[in-house]
Amino acid sequence: AQTVTQSQPEMSVQEAETVTLSCTYDTSESDYYLFWYKQPPSRQMILVIRQEAYKQQNATENRFSVNFQKAAKSFSLKISDSQLGDAAMYFCAYQGGSEKLVFGKGTKLTVNP
């Protein structure tokens, strides 16, 4: 079975600084997708960024980018120019041969003004 590990239960960053959230996964599949979701206190899960495993190029979405290392099975999220609104739980998720998402335990990000 696939597993996703987020080794940082909590992280903090100063406003306008850069922070990197870690994620590793375990799979024997070759074709899969990886996601970062954000969950603010409102509980609404919001997609931050998506990466196809067959693409070598790292995905970017404005201030958010990933460092995807397929051989190492690592998928970290970098948030640049952090904003107060970035404070939330961040979940790394894997989707392989089935439609379901497999989530990590999450990282709580605090942004300090």
Place this chain on the structure above:
Amino acid sequence: GAGVSQSPSNKVTEKGKDVELRCDPISGHTALYWYRQSLGQGLEFLIYFQGNSAPDKSGLPSDRFSAERTGGSVSTLTIQRTQQEDSAVYLCASSPGGTGKGYEQYFGPGTRLTVT
């Protein structure tokens, strides 16, 4: 357009009672998912619908849990004889995906279930 909606937003029930949780997916989305979020277990997959059929029910924790989807739209998750360990936030998501993978799943705000 309207997102995924869930009702009720909060539900308190007594142990042993049955509860029904409702999910209205985004119009036109063929895939629908139920997940459970609890402090101890994190986010767990429960069941996946493609249209009205459920090709993957592997996450349902016991036979007290069931779900259906009608008209390729609304879905209801039913928990019979609720137990305290059923207390959690139940999240519903939908996606336009059919047999393809990698579609974004759009989540609803969840239903917080508390079993007393």
